[in-house]
Amino acid sequence: MAKNIGVKKTSRFTLVVYGIIIMIVIFIFWFLGAAMDFSVTPDGTVDINLLGNGFKKVMNNPQVIFSSLKNKNSYAPKMLFLGACSTGIYVLYKYTEDKKRLHRRGVEHGSAKWGDDKEMKSLAEIKEKPHMYPILSDGKRVFDKKGDFVCVAVDNNIILTKEVQLSLNSRQHFLNLNVLIIGGSGSGKTRFYAKPNIMQLNTSYVVTDPKGEILQSTGKMLKEAGYEVRVLNLIQMQHSNNYNPFHYVYDHNGDLSQDNIKKMINVLFKSTKGDGEKDDFWSQKGQSLLEAITFLLFEESEYNAKFDDNGKIIPQTRDKSHLNFFSVTEKMRKLQYPPSGSKKPDGFFLEKEPDESEEAFLERRSKAFLCPLDKDFIELEKRKGDTLAGRLYKEVRNAPEETGQSFLSSANVKTFMFNMDNMMNLTCCDNIHLETMGDRKTALFLIIPATDSTYNFLVTMLYTQMFDVLANRANFKYGGTLPVHVRCIMDEFANIGQIPDFDKVIAFVRSMSISLNVIIQNLSQLKSRYEKTWEIITGNCDSLLFLGGQEESTLKYISESLGKETIDIRGHNKTKGKSPSTSENNSIIGRELLQPNEVAAIPISDCILRIRSHNPFYCTKYPIEKHPNYKFLEDYDKANAFDIKTVHAVTxxxxxxxxxxxxxxxxxxxxxxxxxxxxxxxxxxxxxxxxxxxxxxxxxxxxxxxxxxxxxxxxxxxxxxxxxxxxxxxxxxxxxxxxxxxxxxxxxxxxxxxxxxxxxxxxxxxxxxxxxxxxxxxxxxxxxxxxxxxxxxxxxxxxxxxxxxxxxxx
Structure with a gap:
């Protein structure tokens, strides 16, 4: 099957022509046999010199051709049989030879071609009209001047270009809904892709929004269409919902997950790593210190908690007042190491003598060196015995002063930003509710600064926890698929930090009704951030949309992905001199559908779309003004702008x-x-x-x-x-x-x-x-x-x- 890809199928007309030629050849052999009957000498042999006379007699009397078949001694039946065998042998030879040589006439050097209208239309979910839903303002329906309801249109397609839309029902086309969008600065990634797809109002949205432009344009429309609009604003943190990573470290049963805590701390370290920074010994121990303190906070939250009859903690009775990163920094300030040369013994590792009373041991320990954080872990050990928090702390605490201070410095570098007022308030509690994104239509906007990536690690952490939370909710509450599809429109994807195991995430979330739209300026960004896995990421995006750009590796990648076509070349040679001559020759070669320089030169209004199992499409970018919901955007009327000041972070x-x-x-x-x-x-x-x-x-x-x-x-x-x-x-x-x-x-x-x-x-x-x-x-x-x-x-x-x-x- 694969060997026949690109081979032109023989048309019915060609078969008819070949059939006529074969019949003519057989008839010629038959005609020759009849002529040979009139060229026989008395001794029974055929005289070639008399063959011309025989042709004339047969042509003058064509009936003899058919009557000769009845004559057993006639040469006509014999020549007819010979002609049929000869043509049969030739046809068999050509068939077997062609199969052996795999001729692909017309596509010898490539069979690439642009997709046609029929292919384009086969991808969309076509309905006569989109669904219309009335908009609400302050909970009340809105009427136009004619007294009719003002409605928004809801369409069940992903907008890729003006000509091509992709149905959200993947069973229609058996493609995943992940899209890789590549476009240089000013190519229209927001205007021609992000905004049109948000206007579709057909899924929940998680939108990375540099500068807050998309929220300002579409936020009011979304609220009036019944969406819950939430915001993580890293530019104006006072105008944001609260996001507390500690809220999402529980498993699907509501139990504390040690793996989720370690993953949270690991994301913090990975996403705040500077250029050239390595995971050295000091960084690893600093991470262990943060893990120990975080586990301690969760253990302390259970001191006064209640338990049910099965011995399971009742979540509502857990004291969550200190479960945030600011409390981690407070605990870290309580850590001290015994000064070098101190005469006091280290009270934290002091052990009770066999015959020593408890009172005497406590008295002896009180005179030894104990920092405030030591006392917290000693109290934990009294209450709960051996714990993971205690074991991790002992590993970090059992170090000389200078070494221990290095551990502490490594941890402080990763958490210093949580001491700032805005970050302390932003992460003190959680009302962003990632777990409900797939329950009902919700829009979450992640506003990040365009030029400062200091706090972007928080977006990386949010995406990481959201994928885990939604995967658990899909698998353990909804039987594998979320009720509402969740689309992540990840603009400036390369600037939000490296999401752990993203190559695996983009592969498995498809089945849970989650799709990822990765938006980058060029491939070099993706290669730099995901050096070893960028090909896996691009390979798991069945759709690739190129909006324009100038980066060399990207142009080459797009050109090669389009494939080659086979073209004819006609050459002319002319020689001058005493004996001038002219020659002409034809040949075929392979040529890229678009060469890199041609990819770079596509008009600003055009784009290139590549979809798995389909020919590439050369299209026009989607005209946002043509969308039926465009009149609800701030782009259409400034009165439609979303006021970010209506959102307030709880302090x-x-x-x-x-x-x-x-x-x-x-x-x-x-x-x-x-x-x-x-x-x-x-x-x-x-x-x-x-x-x-x-x-x-x-x-x-x-x-x-x-x-x-x-x-x-x-x-x-x-x-x-x-x-x-x-x-x-x-x-x-x-x-x-x-x-x-x-x-x-x-x-x-x-x-x-x-x-x-x-x-x-x-x-x-x-x-x-x-x-x-x-x-x-x-x-x-x-x-x-x-x-x-x-x-x-x-x-x-x-x-x-x-x-x-x-x-x-x-």
Missing amino acids: LNEVNESFDKKQSAQTAKTNEEIQEQPNKKVEVIFSKKEIPEIEFETYEEAELYAEEIISEAFSEEYIDSSEFGEVSELDSFDLGEPVEMQREVNDYESDEDISDMSEESDIEIMAYEDPDEFSESIEDIENLIEEAFADVTESYGEKFIEDDYGIDML
């Missing part, structure tokens, strides 16, 4: 304030419940601080320990804590149900209630014989709280309230 302060209000409301609600039930057992509620197990015999001990608790509860480590949930809207956010605070219930009605501390307890304050004495003790402890709170207020301001950060004795 970390707003998250903290909302959390404070939620927690205060929860505390007030609990107080009301207790007041309604005066005989209810006394509860001690601890907020933001886990108290170690301890038992008090006297009020003096409780009084002394209360002072220590207040001091620790208001330490700087807990002052900046906050808790938040997911943000669900552009201009508002829902912090969700607060995590129920840890409670320890103690009955103070009799001495019999005094008992030893159980493993599950946090603290027990012992009862007294006289209930009135106990009440007075509570009042005294509350006075201590007020005094401590006054000290904290003087240092940190009024916003730190007793109910949120202290101890509330109810």
Whole structure:
């Protein structure tokens, strides 16, 4: 089958001509046989000299040709048989010889040709009219001057050129929907491809939008067409939705995925790598340090969490207030290494002696060197024993001071940008909701600076996590395919950083109803960013659209991809002199359909389209003004411009304030419940601080320990804590149900209630014989709280309230 590609099939007319020629040859042999009958001598031989006379007799009397077949001694039947055998042998010879030599007449040097109208029309999903849907403004339908609904047109095709459209139904043409768009600066990648396809309104869109031009032009149309419009704005971060990478490290069951955390940190390191930077030992250890701290934050988020009957954590009870990259930088500032030559032992690696009591060991450790971060990991080990976070930290922490500082510096370089106010607020929580992109029609615009790539790593991380999240959602919720097709229009693809395993991503997302439109200026960009896999990426794009350019390797690539055609050459030779002569010869050669210089010279209005299994198309770029939805764009009317200032990023302060209000409301609600039930057992509620197990015999001990608790509860480590949930809207956010605070219930009605501390307890304050004495003790402890709170207020301001950060004795 493959051997016959490009071979011209023999036409019916050619077969008829060959058949006539064969019949004429056979008839000539038959005619010759009849003439030979009149040229026979008396001895029975044929006289060649008499053969001419025989021809005349046969021509004068043609009937003898047919009558000679009845004569057994006639030469006519014999010559007829000889003629038939001769032509048969010749035909058989030519057939076998042609098969052996694989002649491809007319395509000896190539069979490339431009696709025709029939091929173009076979790719589109053709309907009489596109679907019309009424637009909404502030939730209400809009009417035109005639009183009719103002509607947008929804078409189920991808616009490639003016002449060629590709159906979203891949079963119609059995092609994937990935498109590689190549066009130099000013060739119209946005105007002739990105905007027309967004105007189709037939999928969800993830659009890389340099400078925010596409959002400004199409955002209002999308909202009025019922789309949810979300924005990650790296130019004006205050006018953006919030994106927190920590929100997407869970698997499809909602469980924390260690692999996703490692992948997130790996993307951060890879996408912020400078030119010539290598993955050396220091970088690897810096990455391990970030992984250790990130795992620690997730472990700490479970300290006060609740678990269901199967021992699985209830996600809503996880404290997510510190699950962001800003908290990682805060933890890193707590890391210190023992100074060289220090006489103090390293308390983090100090081990308990066999006969040493716990109190003695803690006393000895308190005199050794311990940095604040060491204490966090020691606390983690007390609570959960051996953990991945602890193991990673020990590997990085067990290093000399200078070496350890190098590890820390490597990690700081990768995370310093999260200390900046805009980045801290942008990533403090998440309301961009990547997981819902395939549930309903949504448009997500990723606005990146045209000249500064400092923050572009965040777009790389977003794409990486989005592909994983949508793949899981397709496979585990929707049976393999998303309900709404998701198209990624990745403009300036080479400038967003290297997406890990993109060559694999572009191959497998097709089956999940996700398509990638890779837009680059030239092939050199792609080769530079994906040096080893660029051919795999281009090979997984069944459609290639070239809009124009001047880069040499790109022109050569396009020319070669079009293939060669076979052309005829006619040569003339003329010699002058005493004996002048003239000669003429014809030959065939192969020639590119378009040579590189011709590719470079195509008119600005034209483009070249290459689709797998089809001849290439020489087309006209799509005229955006002809689209039925063009009147809804800002290009048509400035009044249609999307106002980016209507989008606001939630700040970390707003998250903290909302959390404070939620927690205060929860505390007030609990107080009301207790007041309604005066005989209810006394509860001690601890907020933001886990108290170690301890038992008090006297009020003096409780009084002394209360002072220590207040001091620790208001330490700087807990002052900046906050808790938040997911943000669900552009201009508002829902912090969700607060995590129920840890409670320890103690009955103070009799001495019999005094008992030893159980493993599950946090603290027990012992009862007294006289209930009135106990009440007075509570009042005294509350006075201590007020005094401590006054000290904290003087240092940190009024916003730190007793109910949120202290101890509330109810």
